[in-house]
Amino acid sequence: MSRLFLLQLVHTMVFIVCIACLLPIGWYAASGDGAVWAIWALLPPVGVFLGLLLNRGRCILQTLARRMRGIEETDSRWVRDILFLPESWALRVVPVMVPVFLLVIVASASRAIASL
DSSP states (O other): OOHHHHHHHHHHHHHHHHHHHHHHHHHHHHHSOOHHHHHHHHHHHHHHHHHHHHTTTSOHHHHHHHHHHTOOTTOOOOOOOSSSSOHHHHTTHHHHHHHHHHHHHHHHHHHHHHTO
């Protein structure tokens, strides 16, 4: 098994976990039930968001995949770093999912403040 394949596998798992985290956070925002689960579910997306901030808006695992392939940061080519997403979708993950997560998190925060 190559290092790039392991990176792709890890990145795919991170992607799945973060998408799954939308469920408890969204459930809390919509119903007010499951506050503890929603708080725990915030950890993976917040971790990814911090990683994006620390890496100047670029995915850390995409940066590693580029290094493994020997592609410079200034090169616009994309390196497959998620196993199951087509390239056209993978390129849109960050621009689409960051606003979705922010919307769900703001809705959850609004629910939490309203319940005080």
